[in-house]
Amino acid sequence: MSPGEMFTHFGSAIGGLAVIWAMFQQYIPLQLREHVERYTHKLVNFVNPYIQIVFPEFAGEKLKSSEAYTAIQNYLMENATAGAKRLRADSIKDSSQPLILSMDDHEEVTDVFKGVKVWWSSNKTTPKNMSFSFFPKTEERRFYKLTFHRQHRELITQSYVKHILTEGKAIAVKNRQRKLYTNNPSGKWSHVIFEHPATFETLAMEPTKKQEIMNDLIKFSKGKEYYNKIGKAWKRGYLLYGPPGTGKSTMIAAMANFLNYDVYDLELTAVKDNTELRKLLIETSGKSIIVIEDIDCSLDLTGQRKKEEEEDDDGKEKDNPMKKMEKEEKKGSKVTLSGLLNFIDGIWSACGGERVIIFTTNHVDKLDPALIRRGRMDKHIEMSYCSFEAFKVLARNYLDIEDHPLLPTISRLFDETKMTPADVAENLMPKSDNEDAETGLRNLIEALKEAKELEARNKAEEEKRGKAEKEEQEKKEHGDEEEVKESGASDKEVKENGVINGGVAAKEVKENGFAA
Numbered sequence: 001m002s003p004g005e006m007f008t009h010f011g012s013a014i015g016g017l018a019v020i021w022a023m024f025q026q027y028i029p030l031q032l033r034e035h036v037e038r039y040t041h042k043l044v045n046f047v048n049p050y051i052q053i054v055f056p057e058f059a060g061e062k063l064k065s066s067e068a069y070t071a072i073q074n075y076l077m078e079n080a081t082a083g084a085k086r087l088r089a090d091s092i093k094d095s096s097q098p099l100i101l102s103m104d105d106h107e108e109v110t111d112v113f114k115g116v117k118v119w120w121s122s123n124k125t126t127p128k129n130m131s132f133s134f135f136p137k138t139e140e141r142r143f144y145k146l147t148f149h150r151q152h153r154e155l156i157t158q159s160y161v162k163h164i165l166t167e168g169k170a171i172a173v174k175n176r177q178r179k180l181y182t183n184n185p186s187g188k189w190s191h192v193i194f195e196h197p198a199t200f201e202t203l204a205m206e207p208t209k210k211q212e213i214m215n216d217l218i219k220f221s222k223g224k225e226y227y228n229k230i231g232k233a234w235k236r237g238y239l240l241y242g243p244p245g246t247g248k249s250t251m252i253a254a255m256a257n258f259l260n261y262d263v264y265d266l267e268l269t270a271v272k273d274n275t276e277l278r279k280l281l282i283e284t285s286g287k288s289i290i291v292i293e294d295i296d297c298s299l300d301l302t303g304q305r306k307k308e309e310e311e312d313d314d315g316k317e318k319d320n321p322m323k324k325m326e327k328e329e330k331k332g333s334k335v336t337l338s339g340l341l342n343f344i345d346g347i348w349s350a351c352g353g354e355r356v357i358i359f360t361t362n363h364v365d366k367l368d369p370a371l372i373r374r375g376r377m378d379k380h381i382e383m384s385y386c387s388f389e390a391f392k393v394l395a396r397n398y399l400d401i402e403d404h405p406l407l408p409t410i411s412r413l414f415d416e417t418k419m420t421p422a423d424v425a426e427n428l429m430p431k432s433d434n435e436d437a438e439t440g441l442r443n444l445i446e447a448l449k450e451a452k453e454l455e456a457r458n459k460a461e462e463e464k465r466g467k468a469e470k471e472e473q474e475k476k477e478h479g480d481e482e483e484v485k486e487s488g489a490s491d492k493e494v495k496e497n498g499v500i501n502g503g504v505a506a507k508e509v510k511e512n513g514f515a516a
């Protein structure tokens, strides 16, 4: 029992006396009665050196728990419930969710702040005039009570309470269930709980490169003041590019888990036009990652400008409504490159809150340079084939292997051939329950050897094809030369003939002339 409570009980005892007092009071003059009551109250307050603050669950807004109450609940859950003997397990929806514990009613815990001890208790009051209700719970009023010695009044009311509220809110952010939003054809976001297990720890990538990305994200997420100072919207763009199965989508999930952000997976082909795009983007919340996967396939963004020019060129087709409609249909979505770029260029600076924008593509060379120039996409990250360093992460995750006699062989094979992390992971995955780690490694070695052979075969075939083409070309060129040669000879003949003939003729003429 907290000292405050003790005094409360002391107060109740006095209250008991007051009841007896009330029985007699009708015989006592009113003035004297008031006098006695005032002094008992004063006496209790004078003897009780403890102060109590009450934080009710519903303050002001009726339907939403007060921010302070929720923050205190979170804080106590993480920091102080160890001392509580009776806990309440609330909001268990399914077995995969972590157990959320809070103090049971009338339970009490202590907390220490800068060497000062305070007491917290969880309480509820039931209104005296209990009316019949189908929802009896709503009649209860819960509250937290904080008790501390009056000599620490300043410290507690000014620093401790503030500390609790900020800590509690931070815990809420950390524990909140994050969401994965996707846009549907009716132009709205719908969401599910985001529960992707990928983390930077499980992501196969060179450690230095990985660390660099993590540092970049940390700097960004803590950069509120910096972005304010330079007058830029608080956002950062990443372009992830590389062949399929190199971990682009996995990287996005790892980033979201690392930053504790929501994810908005924007399917551009489902967006009707620029107006809808703007609406969708404005509806995104702060602390979120906006993803446009396969940006080169989502829209004909790269060719948009060219197409418009083409359309302008052939005026005839433009006048034909059927042709025009066909074209519109083919075009499908009318989201334009310039529309998209406008939004990326900080139109949401007014919306506040930090946002990360990620584009992914398999063909970085196909993208319009305007889309990926620095400043729009701040960081270009290449996701490439699995290196030995990256493989070690997978070996640790999939097989719990740090070291193994087969690793040097694998290292050599990785130098000689290319394989995506997705394929490596697939090979390491046990095919049956009783498969051991070594089998996994052997499977991978086999697959790497096969990949190497295939590569060699493809290369040989390509060379052969190249050679054949070269020969064909040479043959063609040779053929031309022959022809040239042949036609050259006839020219010569003509020439020679001409000369001969001419010579003859001249001779003849001469001769004739002479003759003449």
Ligand SMILES: Nc1ncnc2c1ncn2[C@@H]1O[C@H](COP(=O)(O)OP(=O)(O)OP(=O)(O)O)[C@@H](O)[C@H]1O
Pocket (backbone or CB within 6 Å): 202, 203, 204, 205, 242, 243, 244, 245, 246, 247, 248, 249, 250, 251, 362, 383, 420, 421, 422, 423, 425
């Ligand atoms: N770098 C990686 N680290 C760990 N796992 C990976 C990595 N790359 C791929 N994987 C594994 O392969 C699967 C496919 O990878 P992912 O979907 O991230 O590839 P992607 O690059 O997005 O491919 P696509 O271009 O086809 O979208 C993942 O589920 C993951 O298990």
Ligand SMILES: [Mg+2]
Pocket (backbone or CB within 6 Å): 248, 249, 250, 293, 360
């Ligand atoms: Mg992907």
